[in-house]
Amino acid sequence: MRRLFATSLATLAGFTSLGAGAATLTSSAWNPASRPGFWCGTGLVPQGHAIRELQSSNGSLDLTMTVRQQDDQLCYVVDGIAEAPLLRLRPGDHLTITLRNEINDPSLIDTFVPTHYLSQPNGEIAAAQDAMPVQSGMKHEATGATNLHLHGFPIPPVAPQDETLKTCADPATGSQACGTRQIVYRYVLPANMPTGLYWYHPHIHGEVQAQMLMGLSGPIVAEGPDDDARRAQGIEDRVLIVRQTADTEEGRDVIPPKGAVLKSMTHESMNHEAMAMDSMPSHTMASASLNIDTEKEVACGKALADPITLNGAPIVGGRPLDQDIALFNIPAGHQQLWRLVNGATDFYLNLALIDENGRPQPIKVVSWDGVPQADDKGHPEALHDTIEPQLVSPASRIEFLINSPPEGKTFYLVSRQFDTGCAGDDNPERLLARVAAQDDGKRLPKAASPAEAKQDSRIGIFAGLLAAKTMGHRRLALTEYPRPGYVDASDFFLTEMKPGAVIQPYHMNGAPNFSVKAGVVEEWDIENWTRELHAFHTHQVHFRVLAVNGRPLADPPLRDVINVPFATPVDPAKPDGALKPGIVRIKIVFPPEFVGDVPIHCHLVDHEDNGMMAVVHVEP
Numbered sequence: 001m002r003r004l005f006a007t008s009l010a011t012l013a014g015f016t017s018l019g020a021g022a023a024t025l026t027s028s029a030w031n032p033a034s035r036p037g038f039w040c041g042t043g044l045v046p047q048g049h050a051i052r053e054l055q056s057s058n059g060s061l062d063l064t065m066t067v068r069q070q071d072d073q074l075c076y077v078v079d080g081i082a083e084a085p086l087l088r089l090r091p092g093d094h095l096t097i098t099l100r101n102e103i104n105d106p107s108l109i110d111t112f113v114p115t116h117y118l119s120q121p122n123g124e125i126a127a128a129q130d131a132m133p134v135q136s137g138m139k140h141e142a143t144g145a146t147n148l149h150l151h152g153f154p155i156p157p158v159a160p161q162d163e164t165l166k167t168c169a170d171p172a173t174g175s176q177a178c179g180t181r182q183i184v185y186r187y188v189l190p191a192n193m194p195t196g197l198y199w200y201h202p203h204i205h206g207e208v209q210a211q212m213l214m215g216l217s218g219p220i221v222a223e224g225p226d227d228d229a230r231r232a233q234g235i236e237d238r239v240l241i242v243r244q245t246a247d248t249e250e251g252r253d254v255i256p257p258k259g260a261v262l263k264s265m266t267h268e269s270m271n272h273e274a275m276a277m278d279s280m281p282s283h284t285m286a287s288a289s290l291n292i293d294t295e296k297e298v299a300c301g302k303a304l305a306d307p308i309t310l311n312g313a314p315i316v317g318g319r320p321l322d323q324d325i326a327l328f329n330i331p332a333g334h335q336q337l338w339r340l341v342n343g344a345t346d347f348y349l350n351l352a353l354i355d356e357n358g359r360p361q362p363i364k365v366v367s368w369d370g371v372p373q374a375d376d377k378g379h380p381e382a383l384h385d386t387i388e389p390q391l392v393s394p395a396s397r398i399e400f401l402i403n404s405p406p407e408g409k410t411f412y413l414v415s416r417q418f419d420t421g422c423a424g425d426d427n428p429e430r431l432l433a434r435v436a437a438q439d440d441g442k443r444l445p446k447a448a449s450p451a452e453a454k455q456d457s458r459i460g461i462f463a464g465l466l467a468a469k470t471m472g473h474r475r476l477a478l479t480e481y482p483r484p485g486y487v488d489a490s491d492f493f494l495t496e497m498k499p500g501a502v503i504q505p506y507h508m509n510g511a512p513n514f515s516v517k518a519g520v521v522e523e524w525d526i527e528n529w530t531r532e533l534h535a536f537h538t539h540q541v542h543f544r545v546l547a548v549n550g551r552p553l554a555d556p557p558l559r560d561v562i563n564v565p566f567a568t569p570v571d572p573a574k575p576d577g578a579l580k581p582g583i584v585r586i587k588i589v590f591p592p593e594f595v596g597d598v599p600i601h602c603h604l605v606d607h608e609d610n611g612m613m614a615v616v617h618v619e620p
């Protein structure tokens with residue numbers, strides 16, 4: 001049984017399962033002071049909480065961030081306060097983060113790695129004839145090491161900046177494989193970076209989900225002239241981060257796929273050495289086939305919905321009372337810019353603004369994934385009112401203008417129910433916040449050093465990507481297979497489809513999966529051969545999304561995360577028969593400043609942890 005946080009969120013377990021109306025949050029006062037015995041503070045974060053901010057001044061911000069542990073909760077502690085701060089920066093800034101690891105019980109991190117996953121290497125996945133061979137994975141034992149990834153930042157994948165594959169800090173107890181307890185990151189924000197909402201989280205392969213569920217993530221805003229202009233017009237911003245606190249697999253009811261191996265594994269079948277990643281078992285010898293065996297893909301099944309929080313305060317499921325929903329005020333007749341990170345590990349947000357009668361209310365989307373809506377040259381595009389639900393995949397960000405409701409009226413920000421595929425998790429409607437027409441008197445700190453120069457391009461290094469000539473194509477396949485002997489545990493894969501390829505999980509310290517020359521523009525087809533959604537993410541760069549399921553997009557968006565539609569039956573009359581993939585086509589280039597090893601992965605981080613990741617070697 002998966003545990004929720006033992007301390008501050010202990011009362012949440014009862015809440016998230018509550019139905020209509022009956023719930024009331026009884027929270028003890030929140031005290032975020034990190035102190036002996038209460039390293040991650042005490043009490044429940046109040047609804048509507050605004051995150052503590054740290055702002056750069058004179059072009060720099062220098063902070064020490066300590067990762068602390070209180071039972072099965074992890075927290076970033078800065079200045080003695082156990083709350084991941086909002087970092088407010090400007091392009092060109094120098095950001096220095098000294099990350100210290102004080103994790104004191106790595107075994108508790110392991111409790112967030114699904115208990116039904118194997119503690120032994122997995123058995124063989126039977127290879128289908130004339131299909132790409134599949135090599136199963138093995139469970140990662142949590143080490144308690146941690147590190148930092150600045151998600152979305154166009155900065156080099158090398159130390160002391162965004163190097164996430166080798167850089168790590170050891171916990172206070174347990175394995176000391178990193179050789180240091182402290183990392184000093186020295187980031188330089190490009191002067192021409194797109195300005196908007198970014199975020200940070202740990203990136204230790206195999207325990208990313210566990211560390212994020214336990215509390216490790218925080219938002220970053222990079223501000224530019226657009227923000228100065230909005231502030232001059234009296235438009236304030238609100239920064240919101242949605243986090244997930246458990247990945248509930250209990251109750252998962254799985255229909256075994258055709259051909260699944262359901263026998264229990266014996267010790268003989270778990271020959272550790274034979275399954276070592278660098279000595280490939282004979283059945284996974286390369287074949288020339290580019291076919292994917294979809295009959296053994298993870299089958300349809302149901303998993304319970306997961307608990308989420310907003311700025312640390314629990315979001316109550318079902319139909320909560322108004323008093324249990326965050327209240328955000330906007331002075332009557334005014335607008336605010338709301339910036340929202342979906343920091344959940346696999347919950348999809350499908351945002352809509354409605355009034356008390358459920359009628360959709362318009363918002364204006366300003367930016368996706370930290371990048372203002374702009375054409376290929378980086379010129380701003382006109383903003384339009386929309387009442388369509390906005391899909392914010394895990395790890396994605398949306399920034400939108402929201403009007404105050406009429407005086408005396410309330411708007412609600414909701415996440416609409418969303419279909420993540422028949423093998424995906426239940427993703428029900430959630431009421432995130434209510435909005436009232438009031439002036440709460442709170443004002444943002446003024447930017448300390450507003451940029452003087454006017455930005456020529458809103459999108460920096462990504463300008464001109466659409467116009468550039470495509471020099472190469474690739475196909476990347478997303479697949480998942482039940483672990484032999486375990487219908488409710490899966491291996492996940494991200495594989496470049498080329499002759500001789502073997503479907504195998506990413507493993508640390510392996511060679512890069514493929515190479516790309518810096519400056520060479522490519523188009524990639526990301527093919528989802530599974531019955532659930534995946535959120536494809538690239539470190540270092542954003543990409544243009546050209547087409548979804550073969551339909552070209554009129555205005556290809558610039559994203560660093562894109563939802564890839566699930567596969568569908570070739571024959572609708574045979575839902576568990578062969579599948580045809582959901583496909584997203586992207587256009588991507590790695591500029592010369594990103595030479596090095598760049599991770600790409602599914603941002604449903606449980607999938608990443610269990611193999612759905614690859615490393616691109618960017619050659620000079």
Ligand SMILES: [Cu+2]
Pocket residue numbers: 533534535602603604607608612
């Ligand atoms: Cu995925």
